[in-house]
Amino acid sequence: MNNHLEVWSQFELELAGSKSGNPFLDVTLSAVFTFQHRSIEVNGFYDGNGLYRVRFMPDTVGEWRYRTISNLDELDGITGSFICSPALPDNHGPVRVENTFHFAYTDGTPFYQVGTTCYVWNHQGDELETQTLDTLRTAPFNKLRMCVFPKDYLYNKNEPLYYPFERTENGSWDFTRFNPDYFHHLEQRVGDLLALGIEADIILFHPYDRWGFATMDRETDDLYLRYVVARLSAYRNVWWSMANEFDLMRQKSMADWDRFFRVVQENDPYQHLRSIHNCRGFYDHGKPWVTHQSIQHSDLPSTEHWRNQFRKPVVVDECCYEGNNPKGWGNITAQEMTHRFWEGTVRGGYVGHGETYLHPEDILWWSKGGVLHGQSPERIAFLRQIMEAGPAQGLEPVSDVAYPEYPAACKGDAYFLIYFGIKQPAEMTFTLPLNNHYTGEIIDTWAMTVTPWGQNLLGEFTAQLPGKPYIAVRFQKM
Amino acid sequence: MNNHLEVWSQFELELAGSKSGNPFLDVTLSAVFTFQHRSIEVNGFYDGNGLYRVRFMPDTVGEWRYRTISNLDELDGITGSFICSPALPDNHGPVRVENTFHFAYTDGTPFYQVGTTCYVWNHQGDELETQTLDTLRTAPFNKLRMCVFPKDYLYNKNEPLYYPFERTENGSWDFTRFNPDYFHHLEQRVGDLLALGIEADIILFHPYDRWGFATMDRETDDLYLRYVVARLSAYRNVWWSMANEFDLMRQKSMADWDRFFRVVQENDPYQHLRSIHNCRGFYDHGKPWVTHQSIQHSDLPSTEHWRNQFRKPVVVDECCYEGNNPKGWGNITAQEMTHRFWEGTVRGGYVGHGETYLHPEDILWWSKGGVLHGQSPERIAFLRQIMEAGPAQGLEPVSDVAYPEYPAACKGDAYFLIYFGIKQPAEMTFTLPLNNHYTGEIIDTWAMTVTPWGQNLLGEFTAQLPGKPYIAVRFQKM
Numbered sequence: 043m044n045n046h047l048e049v050w051s052q053f054e055l056e057l058a059g060s061k062s063g064n065p066f067l068d069v070t071l072s073a074v075f076t077f078q079h080r081s082i083e084v085n086g087f088y089d090g091n092g093l094y095r096v097r098f099m100p101d102t103v104g105e106w107r108y109r110t111i112s113n114l115d116e117l118d119g120i121t122g123s124f125i126c127s128p129a130l131p132d133n134h135g136p137v138r139v140e141n142t143f144h145f146a147y148t149d150g151t152p153f154y155q156v157g158t159t160c161y162v163w164n165h166q167g168d169e170l171e172t173q174t175l176d177t178l179r180t181a182p183f184n185k186l187r188m189c190v191f192p193k194d195y196l197y198n199k200n201e202p203l204y205y206p207f208e209r210t211e212n213g214s215w216d217f218t219r220f221n222p223d224y225f226h227h228l229e230q231r232v233g234d235l236l237a238l239g240i241e242a243d244i245i246l247f248h249p250y251d252r253w254g255f256a257t258m259d260r261e262t263d264d265l266y267l268r269y270v271v272a273r274l275s276a277y278r279n280v281w282w283s284m285a286n287e288f289d290l291m292r293q294k295s296m297a298d299w300d301r302f303f304r305v306v307q308e309n310d311p312y313q314h315l316r317s318i319h320n321c322r323g324f325y326d327h328g329k330p331w332v333t334h335q336s337i338q339h340s341d342l343p344s345t346e347h348w349r350n351q352f353r354k355p356v357v358v359d360e361c362c363y364e365g366n367n368p369k370g371w372g373n374i375t376a377q378e379m380t381h382r383f384w385e386g387t388v389r390g391g392y393v394g395h396g397e398t399y400l401h402p403e404d405i406l407w408w409s410k411g412g413v414l415h416g417q418s419p420e421r422i423a424f425l426r427q428i429m430e431a432g433p434a435q436g437l438e439p440v441s442d443v444a445y446p447e448y449p450a451a452c453k454g455d456a457y458f459l460i461y462f463g464i465k466q467p468a469e470m471t472f473t474l475p476l477n478n479h480y481t482g483e484i485i486d487t488w489a490m491t492v493t494p495w496g497q498n499l500l501g502e503f504t505a506q507l508p509g510k511p512y513i514a515v516r517f518q519k520m
Numbered sequence: 521m522n523n524h525l526e527v528w529s530q531f532e533l534e535l536a537g538s539k540s541g542n543p544f545l546d547v548t549l550s551a552v553f554t555f556q557h558r559s560i561e562v563n564g565f566y567d568g569n570g571l572y573r574v575r576f577m578p579d580t581v582g583e584w585r586y587r588t589i590s591n592l593d594e595l596d597g598i599t600g601s602f603i604c605s606p607a608l609p610d611n612h613g614p615v616r617v618e619n620t621f622h623f624a625y626t627d628g629t630p631f632y633q634v635g636t637t638c639y640v641w642n643h644q645g646d647e648l649e650t651q652t653l654d655t656l657r658t659a660p661f662n663k664l665r666m667c668v669f670p671k672d673y674l675y676n677k678n679e680p681l682y683y684p685f686e687r688t689e690n691g692s693w694d695f696t697r698f699n700p701d702y703f704h705h706l707e708q709r710v711g712d713l714l715a716l717g718i719e720a721d722i723i724l725f726h727p728y729d730r731w732g733f734a735t736m737d738r739e740t741d742d743l744y745l746r747y748v749v750a751r752l753s754a755y756r757n758v759w760w761s762m763a764n765e766f767d768l769m770r771q772k773s774m775a776d777w778d779r780f781f782r783v784v785q786e787n788d789p790y791q792h793l794r795s796i797h798n799c800r801g802f803y804d805h806g807k808p809w810v811t812h813q814s815i816q817h818s819d820l821p822s823t824e825h826w827r828n829q830f831r832k833p834v835v836v837d838e839c840c841y842e843g844n845n846p847k848g849w850g851n852i853t854a855q856e857m858t859h860r861f862w863e864g865t866v867r868g869g870y871v872g873h874g875e876t877y878l879h880p881e882d883i884l885w886w887s888k889g890g891v892l893h894g895q896s897p898e899r900i901a902f903l904r905q906i907m908e909a910g911p912a913q914g915l916e917p918v919s920d921v922a923y924p925e926y927p928a929a930c931k932g933d934a935y936f937l938i939y940f941g942i943k944q945p946a947e948m949t950f951t952l953p954l955n956n957h958y959t960g961e962i963i964d965t966w967a968m969t970v971t972p973w974g975q976n977l978l979g980e981f982t983a984q985l986p987g988k989p990y991i992a993v994r995f996q997k998m
Contacts, residue, residue, distance in 0.1 A: 365944075366944050366945055366946035366947075366987040367945060367946070367947070368922075368923055368945045368947055368948045368949060369923060369945075370923065370925040370926065370943060373940075373943045373944050373945045373946075374942065374943060374944070375942065375944055375988075375989055378942055399946075400946050400947065444846075445846055445847060445848060447848040448848065462851075464852065464853065464856055465848060465851045465852060466843075466844050466851050466852070466853055467844055467845060467846045467847075467851045468844035468845070468851075468877075468878050469844075469845070469846055469878065470846045471846060504846075509844040510853075511853055
């Protein structure tokens, strides 16, 4: 048992106990972790083979003590302690909402969300999953959306390697008995992402189902949620997405979705980020348990509207996918994907990538991972560099730097980023504050170049632009 | 005096009379033109130098008789006749609304509106105006929007060669005395367009004014309208646009616009097409005197909505201009302009071109004419060929040929044109009627190629597509 570990990493208590009856249902187990006068109660879970576990993610350096609580004598009243040491350089803690519309790690390091989607990459077998991890190692993404359950959909007809539940003798699911192997594998992949510095946006429900996981009853749904949260919440890179396209799951009511949020919130000691992804209509992101808006929509200019409406970060997790498949959501160009990233960014939001090029073996990145075929990821990497070189705590949309119809972002009067999108002005009148001097740079978002363009700029002035699409201009206080 | 002329051309009666007082106000003159038992009363006008004119456009082959009516004895009761001969091959008569949403010449020849805009090309002097006509000779446009009044706006600061009114001794305008030279020149240019087979969409009012023509009083406005209509309505290529960006003319009320429509309608014996162009909010195109919708808007997919809303042809006369100027309306790419033409076309509407590349002498096509610099006109010419090779009486939008989100147009079950826009599908499932066989062709709207692609197609089938943007597919009954 580890007794010395880094802050925001995972302490795990493994306990042996009876496996009689149905330990998933019959055994209660938790542990109270105490730092000085602060105590946190954390649920444990049954992991099969007579082993029970409690996982905990300490958030404070120093000595933590714990004591277990269980209805099984052999699991109850077990005590211990460990020393929590400072974070190593790449560990900044879980991501939180920062400055109303933005994100930061717990230690204050800005987190500029650059997402992608590989819905069921974790159900494709080690060879392909390893290839996906290799791809992610050099890709620009720091968040990945993935499902707990397997997926049945266009280009997704293969059976998963593992199933989340045991089967009864007649072959139907025993929804009261989880399959620990399934969750070990899921945890391995969440951990693999953590090692790559990638947040795992865990999609708890989705409608693309032929196994019955989309139509479980209320008690099963809640049992499942509590089990997943008990197993995964100590991973600092976890985000919770209640569903993908929740509005396509006809068997669930809005009351169900509200309850799912509450079950997750009540069982997660760390209050990881929580959201829910739509097909058409949005869930009410104003509800208090929603931490940020996870949006499927093609109209990136609406980012400002959504910010204003709900006063929470906007993450356009799905703005169509770069690719060439027949579906309207799956065949935008790399230019358009890059454009949507820039449009959402200068509107004060965050955007998600995905890729859906047809593949002879149906290995489309958006669902199964593998390798990337498109041209947008390197441009998205370039945008990430621009964002990370920008001011901390994110950009706010502003409308009076260039002609009002061009989207622009600022940070106070220190930084301005204007983006002209598909428009190709050859000159432009800008209006900068009069009390500072600025450097100006031309950013070609497609060619990925930054060209110095002016010094000592202030007030109103007219300047030449390249006269082609996908150009941005950056002004920074000298 | 001509006494033998082609149908739909112009018969002109020139009469000498007193020029005492103010003939523009004091003299009433009309003529009744009679064919068998049908009579049409047409207004005349004073043309300066003691000359009065009545113009008439006969619509029927045979003998026409006329008799003048005037409060001046020397102009009253003059009679005569002329023979109207059949139309020569290029003369199809004025353009009318056809089949609810489309246009045709009076003889039934389809008119596929392919517009452009040169707002004040007719105020630029003979050299540039001749160059504009030379450009139009080989350009794809069959309708041109142009203003009666000169224009004061960005890139438009030059004085016109002529002014529409005489000046009083103190230098202000005498709004009761028109300047015949001004109108002679206007008529020459309308006639030049007619000779090129181009409809002249005459913009009667506009807000870009430093001379006072946008702020005349009610009586002057009406006098002006009657005068212009008396002079120009016998040109068969005239369309009437009450205004450009009517909603920017703050001095005019909605009652004024309604009245202008009625004045034009009441004074135009031929009922030329009538519309009005907006900046932001639309005029109510449902009003009975509006023959078609002249729209400024960037959202071409709304074409179907506008059709359904008003049940009149949709002409998106302004969808932004190809160019590189700083304004958002003036710097879309040739790709985007071409794309908007296709999008509007397969939605069952018509689109207008314009071009606004910066020019060292401020000669921007959109306003002054000259030469074309852009890359969209040749693609628009290609689209016009596609339209003219298609079924008569226009295309209707349809949504169930390809995946429903791709716009498509059809003509019954004989013709289908599907356009994928910026999307780049590499394959697609189509659903054609089962009771016919079709040929299929791939149209690259940017490369301007038509590639045979299939024979004997019917029912539902999946086929390869190029996997790049700006592709259309055409199916025609074999």
